[in-house]
Amino acid sequence: MLDCQKALFSLQEGQHYLNCAYQGPFPKTAEAAGQEQILLKAQAPFNIGKSNFFDPIEQLREKFAKLINCSEPDRIASIPSASYGIAQAANNIHLKPRQNVILLGSQFPSNYYQWKALTDRYMAGLRIVDSEWHDENPGKDWNQRILDSIDQYTAVVAMGHVHWADGTLFDLEAIREKTRAVDALLIIDGTQSVGALPFDLEKIDPDALICAGYKWLLGPYGSGLAYFGPYFDTGDPIENNWQNRKDSDKFENLNYQAEYRPKAQRYNVGQQSNFIYAAMMNKSLDLLLEWTPEEIQRYCLRLTRPGLAELSALGCEIAPESARASHLFGIKPAPNMNEQALKQHFQDQNVHVSMRHGRVRVSPNIYNDEADMEALLNAFRAAALGV
Ligand SMILES: Cc1ncc(COP(=O)(O)O)c(C=O)c1O
Numbered sequence: 611m612l613d614c615q616k617a618l619f620s621l622q623e624g625q626h627y628l629n630c631a632y633q634g635p636f637p638k639t640a641e642a643a644g645q646e647q648i649l650l651k652a653q654a655p656f657n658i659g660k661s662n663f664f665d666p667i668e669q670l671r672e673k674f675a676k677l678i679n680c681s682e683p684d685r686i687a688s689i690p691s692a693s694y695g696i697a698q699a700a701n702n703i704h705l706k707p708r709q710n711v712i713l714l715g716s717q718f719p720s721n722y723y724q725w726k727a728l729t730d731r732y733m734a735g736l737r738i739v740d741s742e743w744h745d746e747n748p749g750k751d752w753n754q755r756i757l758d759s760i761d762q763y764t765a766v767v768a769m770g771h772v773h774w775a776d777g778t779l780f781d782l783e784a785i786r787e788k789t790r791a792v793d794a795l796l797i798i799d800g801t802q803s804v805g806a807l808p809f810d811l812e813k814i815d816p817d818a819l820i821c822a823g824y825k826w827l828l829g830p831y832g833s834g835l836a837y838f839g840p841y842f843d844t845g846d847p848i849e850n851n852w853q854n855r856k857d858s859d860k861f862e863n864l865n866y867q868a869e870y871r872p873k874a875q876r877y878n879v880g881q882q883s884n885f886i887y888a889a890m891m892n893k894s895l896d897l898l899l900e901w902t903p904e905e906i907q908r909y910c911l912r913l914t915r916p917g918l919a920e921l922s923a924l925g926c927e928i929a930p931e932s933a934r935a936s937h938l939f940g941i942k943p944a945p946n947m948n949e950q951a952l953k954q955h956f957q958d959q960n961v962h963v964s965m966r967h968g969r970v971r972v973s974p975n976i977y978n979d980e981a982d983m984e985a986l987l988n989a990f991r992a993a994a995l996g997v
Pocket residue numbers: 631690691692693694718720721770774799801802822
């Protein structure tokens with residue numbers, strides 16, 4: 611059983627940070643690795659050798675592959691943002707006019723605009739499958755409605771493993787099965803789940819998995835990782851940089867080269883070796899692999915369960931455990947709780963959460979403890995008393 615890992619982070623004392631879905635804090639090891647890389651470039655740029663360009667990013671590929679249970683690290687590309695990874699995928703998809711792309715209601719904008727542009731370009735359909743926002747359980751029936759929407763005209767389903775605003779869980783294995791039956795691609799945005807929620811690539815087998823790295827991967831803003839499956843092996847990348855080509859590690863003979871490095875290596879962002887980011891992300895992934903997403907879910911569930919039961923008793927609405935993640939969930943305040951007052955109580959208690967779609971989005975992680983939950987509860991208790 612995993613204990614609280616707060617000591618491994620530099621989070622300020624007295625602050626109750628329950629918002630990893632907004633920004634994941636750096637572990638101390640990542641912080642130190644970043645500082646070391648800054649000093650290397652400041653003091654000894656001549657010591658940045660060939661291995662700095664290739665080794666840390668290769669290690670990162672291997673670690674991320676392990677985290678998602680992927681046996682081919684060559685299928686992992688370095689990306690600067692989720693929108694970049696989604697653009698790499700969408701730009702290699704050609705639609706026919708009667709085909710459609712399925713997205714979820716209120717999907718994160720970075721996983722919407724590119725699909726809107728693609729379907730506009732081909733005059734194809736953009737099908738948004740929304741929840742009915744049942745008060746007691748927004749995810750109820752949503753999975754079924756997604757399955758029902760996939761038909762012979764569906765070319766792509768692009769969605770998350772959890773909904774970014776309220777943590778609704780999606781049954782990706784069932785959705786994959788349906789997409790396969792109609793020959794549709796499945797593109798997953800794992801930004802709000804991978805790192806904290808188990809993702810089994812072998813079981814789900816998506817065509818692509820795109821993750822911004824600054825939340826649950828505890829990496830720097832501007833870093834991310836993506837998996838691209840065999841469908842994309844012969845695709846065109848959105849940029850052409852030297853490092854993605856065959857033999858780019860042969861600095862002495864670097865020249866024009868028609869062939870790409872294997873599998874997903876054509877989709878790496880230019881300057882994928884970003885020394886500072888790669889060093890930091892490597893340290894964060896070391897910890898995630900040690901903790902494991904399974905244990906992070908268990909930890910978050912144990913930490914939040916008693917408090918959430920109390921909030922339900924106060925009249926707040928929270929989806930049942932089976933329908934939502936434990937690292938990210940929405941709390942709809944009870945009708946007698948004034949939203950402005952509640953926000954003020956969060957501020958007074960130094961509680962950091964986000965308001966998303968009429969719910970308080972709470973996203974704990976392995977560094978949170980009972981004191982953080984108590985502060986969250988105190989804010990709701992005060993709002994319930996109408997103070
Ligand atoms: C589901 C999801 N995807 C992606 C992102 C970030 O997108 P990008 O990396 O394009 O800034 C966020 C940020 O909140 C998110 O919640």
